[in-house]
Amino acid sequence: MPLLPRRQALGLLGAAALPLPAVAQATPVRIGWLRAPNDITTGRARGTLERALAALGARVEWAGPFAAAAPALEALNAGSIDITAGSSTASIAALAAGIPMQVFAYQKIAPGGEGILVKDDSPVRRLADLANRSVAVNRGGTGEYLLMRALDTNGVPAAAVRRVYLSPGDSGAAFAQGHVDAWATWDPFVTIALQSYGARMLADGAAIGSDNAVTLLCARDFAARRRPLLQAVLDCCRADNRWAQDNTAEAGRIWAEAMSLPAALAPAIGRNNAVPTRAVSDADIAQIGLIADWYVASGIIPRRPDVAAGVVRLD
Template sequence: MQRRTLGKLSAALLLPALAPARAAEGETVRIGWLRAPNDLTTGRARGTLEKALAAQGAKLEWAGPFPAAAPALEALNAGSIDITAGSSTACIAALAARIPMVIFAYQKIAAGGEGILVKQDSPIRSLADLAGKSVAVNRGGTGEYLLMRALEKNGVDASAVKRVYLSPSDSGAAFTQGHVDAWATWDPFVVIGVKSYGARVLADGAAIGSDNAVTLMASRDFVEKKRPLLQAVFDTCLDDNRWAQNNKNEAGRIWAEAMSLPPGLAPAIGENNAVPTRGVTDADVAQIEQIADWYVSSRIVPRRPDIAAGVVKLG
């Protein structure tokens, strides 16, 4: 009897090791989505994330849409969501503020997905012409990074350009009404500006020298407790990303619809944003660190966060 009891106990102890990595039944994953062209938006529209998580015995709850990464990260910090998307600049601000989050996917932004816009008839013809002008940016985010990086690269004193801190939607209104001379922004606002607001691109991401990227982020607690579910989300996002690269017009249609934009903008949005996503590499960490160093020297954040400690590498 003792041998039979020990045998049963040994078998019971072995079961967890032999079972496949799978979340407990009834787990919930809360994803905060943005009105933005990224892999989470694609997965939401195609229903792929729900299916992948259901296969893990979990269900998916969508929160949002959030207007930008900053409020989504505030929700993550408050424990209201587990996963969201943003830019590498948003990650730096969040890590500097000690929000308990990690980056688990990285997508370098295409040159056409960022830029500094001016009106078609503006006398501003070069970045040097921004001296003495006003530029709409979002404080501490991608817009401010793009402007400051462009000025630095082109030898323009940052103090010679007035930064007007506005949300993306308020920036668009200020730009169209002539309250600012230029607008430093990203997609879909680059496409909206050019196609709908009579803007031209003064400098795109390549001319600016931008190192910015779209990132997918998760709370530390979620990573520590529900790693199989994070892996399922990551794998599905990679699948959706490959689909988007092979179907740029359809991806653009999905993103335009999610952002309530005219269908005519879809091809340009698809072309600008259907670019490869990958797990975070050492080179990606180094690139974010360069932006973080620049953020500190520009006094956008008070301290340089430990970027490497804010990354989880998934295979």
């Protein structure tokens, strides 16, 4: 191979010594996104999170999609991601398990976004009628919380109802095929069941007295080391949340597409899930603490975790 002229060779050497492109040098923020209607899913679809973090010299590395909060929190515990989404119930389970995470945003679930469902032709007309019947729930998650809260507030002994522990996907199939009498769940499964499985709402979140919320979560060390970036993520999510509230149909379309659901479900999913997101307040910590108390009383977790320590307070 012929030798290059000296000037050209020096030029190549100089190019090799140049700094790497800014994108490669940017601080990575690893976000685990869920197939779920939340502000992170919105920000991913609209590109807003990438732009907000790029303005601070950071770049997003997406992980997922995760089917639910539990596997996303496993990834966070393993150090594979920095930020993800979940729920109050998932947060309590994670804190009780010793996962080093903190809640940094709180979004109270709309009453129609969760509840206990039965088939339209079911003889079950009130919560007390669930005695001696089976209910599909996800173990230690929102479904089990909704059922236990509903039974307690209506004076039905927990032992009188058979809990069938299934994943949300398996619960839907069991409910649709009549293998269980009821299903305690949340959106989008509520919308799917009402529109596709011949379901009716036996009791929504308000009737149950649910304190559950969507939460945004981060690794504890990320909150300590990268607080300005975490604040930027929260600010971006709140902006996307305001957009979703003003554009529920379009937000529903984004969420339905992310979850590979029919477009016909988008309007209801948008209405159920475009509700305000905020930084965590003292009142929110108290509500999460109520769920922790329920979990301990119901034997779902052995002891109450330190809820306040599991929260990072942002502006």
